Amino acid sequence: MLRYLSQAAMDNEPKATILDRLASQYGIRVLNPGRWARIDLQHVLEAVEDLTTVMGGSTRFQSEIRRVSISRLPRETRYAAVALPAIGVVYFETAAWGSASELKWQTVHELAHVWDMRRLFRLSNGLKRATRSKYGRFTPQLPIPFEYEPGGRWLKGRTVPLNALEDWADSVATYVYESYAGQRHRMISPVRWKYVGKHVQARLPYPGQWIPHFYGPEGLGPAPI
Numbered sequence: 001m002l003r004y005l006s007q008a009a010m011d012n013e014p015k016a017t018i019l020d021r022l023a024s025q026y027g028i029r030v031l032n033p034g035r036w037a038r039i040d041l042q043h044v045l046e047a048v049e050d051l052t053t054v055m056g057g058s059t060r061f062q063s064e065i066r067r068v069s070i071s072r073l074p075r076e077t078r079y080a081a082v083a084l085p086a087i088g089v090v091y092f093e094t095a096a097w098g099s100a101s102e103l104k105w106q107t108v109h110e111l112a113h114v115w116d117m118r119r120l121f122r123l124s125n126g127l128k129r130a131t132r133s134k135y136g137r138f139t140p141q142l143p144i145p146f147e148y149e150p151g152g153r154w155l156k157g158r159t160v161p162l163n164a165l166e167d168w169a170d171s172v173a174t175y176v177y178e179s180y181a182g183q184r185h186r187m188i189s190p191v192r193w194k195y196v197g198k199h200v201q202a203r204l205p206y207p208g209q210w211i212p213h214f215y216g217p218e219g220l221g222p223a224p225i
Contacts, residue, residue: 014038018045026052027062028088031071043100044070047107054176056201065115080106083113083169101180105173112172116165123199124168130195133164152191153214171196178207189214 013021015038022028022041026048030036052061068088072095080095089110096102116123127133131152139147144163154160161167171192174181181187187210197203 013042015041018042021045022048025058027065027067029067029069031069035072035074037097040072040097040103043103044107046100047104048111050104050176051108051111051172054200054202054204060201064118065111066118068111068114081110083110083117085117088114101177105177105180108176109169109173112169113165115172116168121165124164127168127171127192127195128164131167131189131191133167135163153189155185155187155189155213158185167192175200175204178204182207182210187213 015033015036018038018041019030019033022030022045028048030041033041048061052058055061055064070089070091071087072091073093075092077092077094079092081089081091083089089107091106095106131150133151134149135144135146136149137147138145141162143165148161148163148167150160150167161170170186171188174186174188175193175196187207190206190211193204193206
């Protein structure tokens with residue numbers, strides 16, 4: 001389980017210090033900082049540090065994700081946040097302001113999208129191949145107008161991701177926040193866990209308590225891969 005590394009140290013950091021750390025250590029520029037509460041910026045920084053730890057350090061983080069901007073818009077949408085190639089991560093009023101765990105989850109999820117974009121979507125395409133997922137019939141949705149059929153076992157009763165891009169981002173957030181994922185019924189199958197593990201330096205063991213959710217009450221079925 002990943003430890004939230006910076007909570008105690010950051011509790012009393014002023015807003016200006018958090019903004020500076022995001023920019024200088026991680027290459028993250030905060031647009032319109034006046035729209036941000038200090039506590040929300042603190043949670044974003046904690047999420048960045050947690051993802052950075054799993055990836056292998058700030059040098060690797062900046063090399064893979066490169067410079068990115070984040071913005072907060074006072075607008076209601078059906079999305080909590082989105083990752084846009086030309087801007088970075090945009091949070092909306094539907095983001096989990098006031099919920100530290102969920103805001104961190106959303107932040108890592110969106111940064112995983114940015115990571116995938118910087119790699120020309122090779123990460124999400126690789127996950128699609130690893131899980132033997134596929135696209136089915138046409139459906140009017142963006143950015144990929146086909147129904148996604150996730151392979152590699154999907155958690156029963158959980159909403160299917162819209163596409164391979166969401167599958168990747170969700171898998172990274174689950175890998176970073178395994179305990180929270182278990183609480184929120186967001187577990188991922190062993191093949192997804194293993195795939196994320198190939199792309200990070202922190203090789204975490206698959207949570208054994210999740211196996212019955214994918215292989216039956218007795219853990220029956222093929223050995224987890």
